[in-house]
Amino acid sequence: MRAAGRLLxxxxxxxxxxxxxxxxxxxxxxxxxxxxxxxxxxxxxADVTDFSACYYNPAGLALAHGLEISVGxxxxxxxxxxxxxxxxxxxxxxxxxxxxxxxxxxxxxxxxGVGFHIPDDWLTRVRALPQDQPRWELYDNRNQRxxxxxxxxxxxxxxxxxxxxxxxxxxxxxxxxxxGHVDLFGPTDSSLRHQVDADxxxxxxxxxxxxxxxxxxxxxxxxxxxxxxxxLNVDANVQAGVGLGRAGDLTTLLLxxxxxxxxxxxxxxxxxxxxxxxxxxxxxNFDLTWVNWSAYQPPVTRIMTQLNVPPxxxxxxxxxxxxxxxxxxxxxxxxxxxxxxxxLGVEWRAITQRTxxxxxxxxxxxQKSPIAxxxxxxxxxxxxxxxxxxxxxxxxPAPATLxxxxxxxxxxxxxxxxxxxxxxxxxxxxxxxxxxxxxxxWNVGMMATVxx
Amino acid sequence: xxxxxxxxxxxxxxxxxxxxxxxxxALSAACATLDGTSxxxxxxxxxxxxxxxxxxxxxxAVGAVPPYVFGVQAxxxxxPSAVGVNDDPSSAEVWMYCVAHPKGGAxxxxxxxxxxxxxxxxxxxxEDTSHPAHAAPTVLSADQAWEGGTVTAPxxxxxxxxxxxxxxxxxxxxxxxxxxxxxxxxxxxxVLTPDATAxxxxxxxxxxxxxxxxxxxxxxxxxxxxxxxxATSPDGLTWTRADGNPILAPxxxxxPSTLGPGETPPFDxxxxxxxVLAPQTTFDGRFQVRVLYTGxxxxxxxxxxxxxxxxxxxxxxxxxxxxRQAAPTYxxxxxxxxxxxxxxxxxxxxxxxxxxxSLSSTSPFPGIAGAYAPxxxxxxPPSAFADSP
Numbered sequence: 001m002r003a004a005g006r007l008l009x010x011x012x013x014x015x016x017x018x019x020x021x022x023x024x025x026x027x028x029x030x031x032x033x034x035x036x037x038x039x040x041x042x043x044x045x046a047d048v049t050d051f052s053a054c055y056y057n058p059a060g061l062a063l064a065h066g067l068e069i070s071v072g073x074x075x076x077x078x079x080x081x082x083x084x085x086x087x088x089x090x091x092x093x094x095x096x097x098x099x100x101x102x103x104x105x106x107x108x109x110x111x112x113g114v115g116f117h118i119p120d121d122w123l124t125r126v127r128a129l130p131q132d133q134p135r136w137e138l139y140d141n142r143n144q145r146x147x148x149x150x151x152x153x154x155x156x157x158x159x160x161x162x163x164x165x166x167x168x169x170x171x172x173x174x175x176x177x178x179x180g181h182v183d184l185f186g187p188t189d190s191s192l193r194h195q196v197d198a199d200x201x202x203x204x205x206x207x208x209x210x211x212x213x214x215x216x217x218x219x220x221x222x223x224x225x226x227x228x229x230x231x232l233n234v235d236a237n238v239q240a241g242v243g244l245g246r247a248g249d250l251t252t253l254l255l256x257x258x259x260x261x262x263x264x265x266x267x268x269x270x271x272x273x274x275x276x277x278x279x280x281x282x283x284x285n286f287d288l289t290w291v292n293w294s295a296y297q298p299p300v301t302r303i304m305t306q307l308n309v310p311p312x313x314x315x316x317x318x319x320x321x322x323x324x325x326x327x328x329x330x331x332x333x334x335x336x337x338x339x340x341x342x343x344l345g346v347e348w349r350a351i352t353q354r355t356x357x358x359x360x361x362x363x364x365x366x367q368k369s370p371i372a373x374x375x376x377x378x379x380x381x382x383x384x385x386x387x388x389x390x391x392x393x394x395x396x397p398a399p400a401t402l403x404x405x406x407x408x409x410x411x412x413x414x415x416x417x418x419x420x421x422x423x424x425x426x427x428x429x430x431x432x433x434x435x436x437x438x439x440x441x442w443n444v445g446m447m448a449t450v451x452x
Numbered sequence: 453x454x455x456x457x458x459x460x461x462x463x464x465x466x467x468x469x470x471x472x473x474x475x476x477x478a479l480s481a482a483c484a485t486l487d488g489t490s491x492x493x494x495x496x497x498x499x500x501x502x503x504x505x506x507x508x509x510x511x512x513a514v515g516a517v518p519p520y521v522f523g524v525q526a527x528x529x530x531x532p533s534a535v536g537v538n539d540d541p542s543s544a545e546v547w548m549y550c551v552a553h554p555k556g557g558a559x560x561x562x563x564x565x566x567x568x569x570x571x572x573x574x575x576x577x578x579e580d581t582s583h584p585a586h587a588a589p590t591v592l593s594a595d596q597a598w599e600g601g602t603v604t605a606p607x608x609x610x611x612x613x614x615x616x617x618x619x620x621x622x623x624x625x626x627x628x629x630x631x632x633x634x635x636x637x638x639x640x641x642x643v644l645t646p647d648a649t650a651x652x653x654x655x656x657x658x659x660x661x662x663x664x665x666x667x668x669x670x671x672x673x674x675x676x677x678x679x680x681x682x683a684t685s686p687d688g689l690t691w692t693r694a695d696g697n698p699i700l701a702p703x704x705x706x707x708p709s710t711l712g713p714g715e716t717p718p719f720d721x722x723x724x725x726x727x728v729l730a731p732q733t734t735f736d737g738r739f740q741v742r743v744l745y746t747g748x749x750x751x752x753x754x755x756x757x758x759x760x761x762x763x764x765x766x767x768x769x770x771x772x773x774x775x776r777q778a779a780p781t782y783x784x785x786x787x788x789x790x791x792x793x794x795x796x797x798x799x800x801x802x803x804x805x806x807x808x809x810s811l812s813s814t815s816p817f818p819g820i821a822g823a824y825a826p827x828x829x830x831x832x833p834p835s836a837f838a839d840s841p
Contacts, residue, residue: 083735085495133828134496305714327714422736428766429742429777433499434734 026167027092027143028055028117029266031076032389034096035410035447038074039391040345041363043285045273046211046221047347050449051098054115054149057209057223057273058163061111061153064100066405067452071097074445080136080418082381082437089140094119096447098149109155113165117147131300131332134379134432137371139441142266142299145230149207164208209271221273221287229265229297233258242309250312261301267292281352287343293370298334298380334380335372342366347393359393361412375426381437383421389414389443405451414443496826500795501730501742501764502781504802504823511824511831512569516576517810519784521803522563523819524575527588528553529561530805530818531726533661534794535608535615535633537564542797544568547633549591549606549617550792550805550820558602560592560619562634567835568794568801569822577837589841591617591636598623598642605659605726605790608633611670616688618643618672620658625674627688634841644674644683644691652698653677655752659790661729662688665770666739671729673743678702678723678752680745680774700724700745700765700774719761719780720747726790742766743774744781744802746789762791762804782823786816800825 032038034052045057051070053060075093079086098115121144129135151165209223238255273287307325343365351358364387371382391412399407420438506519522529532550536543546568552561563571571577573588594601600622607618615633619626624642644657654677662672670685679698683691703718711717728744743766749759761780767773781802782788788806795801801824808819824831 082495083497087496088494324716325714327712327716424736424738427775428740428768429764429775430766431499431502431764431777431781432497433740434736434738435497436735 026055026117026145026147026266027076027119028147029269030139030143031074031092031443032412032414033115033117034070035072035074035391035412035445036347036361036393038414038443038445039361039363039389039410039412040285040347041343041365041387041389042289043273043287043343043345043363043365044275045209045223045271045285045287046219046275047273047283047285047345049100051100051113051115053100053153053163054098054113054151054165055147055207057211057221057271058113058151058165058207059153059161059209059211059221059223061100061113061151061163062102062109062155062161063211064102064111064113065451066102068100068405068449069097069452070099070447070449071095072410072445072447074412074443076414076441076443078136078139078439078441080139080437080439080441081420082134083435087134087136087140087439089136090121090144092119092143093121096445105154111153111163113149113151113153115147115149115151119144119146129299131298131378132432134381134435134437136382136437137380138382151207159213161211161213162209164206166204166206168204217277219275221271221275223269223271223273225269225271227266227268227292227295229262231260231262233260235259251310254306254308256306258304259301260304262297262299265297265299267295281349283345283347285343285345285347287345289341289343291339291341291370293336294338296334296336296370298331298378300329300331302329302331304328332376332378334378336370336380337372339368339370341368355396355399357393357395357397359391359395359410361389361391361393363387363389363414374423377427377430379423379432381423383418383438385416385418387414387416387441403450403452406449407451408447408449410447410449412443412445414441416441416443494829496828498800498826499740499742499766500732500800500825501744501766501793502762502800502802502825503779503827504762504782504800504825505827506784507569507822507824507831511834512822513574513576513834513837515579516574519821519823520808520810520819521565521569521822522548522550522571522574523808523810523817524573524578525808525811525817526554527561528818529588529820531605531790532792532803532805532820533606533608534792534801534803535610536794536796544794544796544798544801546794546801547608547615548792548803548820549608550588551604551606552588552590553818558594558604559590560603560606560617561588562591562841563588564838564841566838568796569831570834570837572838572841574837580837583839586837586841589634591630591634592619592628592638594621596621596626596638596640598645599626607661609662609664611664611688616662618660618662620660623656625657625660625672639689643685643689644672647693650676650681650693650697652679652701653681657681659726661727663729663731664688665731666733667770669770671731671770673699673727673729675725675727678725678748680724680727680743682771694771696771696773699767699772700727700743700776702747702751703776717749718747718778719749719759719783720745720763720776722748722750722758723752724748724763728791728793730793730795738768739770740766740768741770741774744791744793746791747780757787759785760787760789762788762802781825784821786821788821799829799831 033055037044048056048060049063078089095118100113102111149167153163155161207225212220236257270290275285345363367385369382394409396407537545565571573586605620615630624645626642628636628638630636657674657676659675670688672683680700681697682694685691703721706717726746730742747763761783764781765774765776786806788804792803807816809816
């Protein structure tokens with residue numbers, strides 16, 4: 001009976017995760033979540049207990065010792081270039097934080113965690129570009145978004161923690177209605193009225209994780225993050241009288257436009273991690289992340305148009321060509337493949353005093369570009385990325401009577417380099433032509449955590 | 453006692469400082485949510501040959517009707533060719549040669565703009581009454597028997613310290629040379645005439661465009677029989693047709709019944725004409741031939757004005773056929789034809805002969821419109837009109 005209860009309890013977070021339909025897409029994959037995880041190259045799936053477990057491995061929440069609240073800020077400046085010119089990719093910056101609330105269900109350790117990333121500039125940003133327009137596919141636009149995760153974790157056995165949760169994001173649906181009069185040769189004499197009806201709808205998507213403590217010094221982790229995509233659907237209806245000057249309407253234009261864009265697509269991921277403590281003061285971690293990029297859907301707007309412009313009585317005036325319906329968008333294949341990303345991280349408790357402890361951290365991760373060389377008409381620009389990171393941590397155990405838990409301060413700096421390479425076009429009439437692309441990214445941030 | 457007090461201060465200083473720092477971090481985080489800006493669509497790589505967008509009002513002189521940069525109804529300017537005034541790659545100062553039709557004839561005139569847009573003698577320039585009327589001077593007119601009374605399709609380039617002006621006459625393609633770009637001396641005989649062995653040339657060669665390649669060889673593209681051919685020369689005067697002509701033919705005709713909803717046949721399935729040769733060496737050392745051309749939907753020979761657009765084709769290397777982009781690089785549905793191309797460090801300007809509707813929407817006259825690439829970027833405000841041609 002007791003075992004059944006533990007099993008039921010273990011399934012709770014899994015069930016919570018399965019409730020959602022799809023999974024996460026967020027800037028955290030690129031820039032990390034929280035200073036400790038970022039400083040350790042993201043290699044913390046088997047070695048995380050704070051709010052950042054909501055992203056790295058929800059199971060880690062079950063190891064929290066007390067209520068913790070964390071808040072911080074990070075900024076990633078992206079100096080990405082094409083042909084030696086800065087592409088103007090916006091920085092990603094914002095407030096990050098979260099809380100962990102541990103407790104017990106029956107006699108089992110249990111924890112509830114929330115984590116958030118609130119960007120400065122946009123809660124979410126959806127942008128559809130022509131397929132041939134060069135863009136930093138994995139760094140521009142898609143990382144400008146809100147991330148909010150809620151997770152549960154439980155430890156049915158001392159050596160096993162299981163966690164799962166849902167992450168929330170918004171999708172957009174809008175209708176645009178336009179009516180009025182269009183003057184073919186006098187735009188300033190046109191008068192149009194418009195009405196916009198837009199909905200921001202929530203999408204929830206799951207992640208689940210497990211952590212197994214093989215020995216006191218050796219732990220393993222397995223995490224699954226599902227697939228996520230964000231749809232932008234805009235329907236436009238235009239009904240307008242069409243005329244020349246003040247001569248009145250010649251005819252009535254009826255246009256129904258439906259656009260469907262899949263944006264911010266992030267594929268499902270599986271993370272395997274290991275954490276080994278060769279000494280009491282040293283953590284050495286290694287993670288491998290499999291990313292199912294081959295399922296990627298290009299963020300190309302599919303347009304369906306219905307146009308009805310009956311010719312005026314007597315036919316169209318000389319020199320006037322009635323508008324025609326554009327052909328449906330043909331989406332070209334992007335040629336993208338799955339990748340495995342290695343993460344390495346170390347944490348050394350370098351200083352141990354009675355009233356404070358100091359930590360040094362370092363990490364490395366390598367992401368091979370999943371996007372094939374763009375030798376054809378499309379220009380989804382990407383390059384391999386090497387990231388090295390370092391960080392400092394300060395822990396103050398029970399610094400005051402009001403704060404019986406820890407106070408922790410963590411800081412990180414991460415430098416990513418995307419080696420410059422040349423893209424060579426096959427077609428000599430390609431409007432973009434050959435180009436080089438590469439650059440670097442600086443990511444800095446700080447976190448403060450207060451335990452109670 | 454003092455030592456113990458000092459030790460106590462030191463133990464408390466750490467936690468208090470940490471709590472203060474934590475509050476500072478939280479406060480700074482809260483204050484950090486500032487407005488952001490986006491910097492989209494700038495500094496994008498481009499082959500320089502489009503797609504082009506028409507110039508807009510803020511990019512032209514006050515009073516000019518966009519996108520027209522050179523238009524006078526009585527002159528009916530068309531068939532432009534542009535050449536830089538100097539060797540400064542950052543300069544937009546340009547000479548434009550084009551065909552004028554004073555009193556129904558066809559002569560070649562020259563105009564001048566400091567910014568690539570505000571041309572001496574444009575109708576807007578002459579709205580300024582503080583100076584005498586500006587008129588683009590004639591630099592070439594028909595005076596040779598083989599020309600048949602008409603000179604058209606100018607193509608200007610700088611070479612060997614002179615301005616070379618190739619042009620078309622009734623009997624073929626001729627050339628004139630000038631040291632100042634205004635006073636030209638013609639080579640009396642045409643440099644390219646019809647060749648009975650070139651069976652694809654079902655009409656007299658015309659619409660020349662000439663460039664000197666890095667190996668010193670002169671290359672000429674020309675139009676004949678609704679297609680585009682190539683000739684080479686060691687000196688710009690003696691020309692030999694290239695093997696493999698034509699290097700660009702009309703796109704294969706598409707059966708309209710096979711087209712899907714909204715699909716249109718190739719814009720150039722009728723004929724290709726008016727080549728503009730724009731070679732370049734890319735930054736990675738590949739020699740690339742870029743060619744802009746006029747594509748016509750219908751074959752020549754009918755009486756109706758044919759639908760047209762400006763296309764782009766190219767190849768890597770000094771010889772061989774061209775491949776083309778399926779979509780036009782510029783289209784305005786105003787019978788655009790015979791473009792000129794001027795590239796400088798700031799971007800690429802396209803001058804296109806098209807129906808000028810600035811005075812009448814129903815009775816347009818030939819004029820020259822301006823377009824710019826990269827289409828996502830905006831030109832700075834225009835400069836004053838040039839005070840000389």
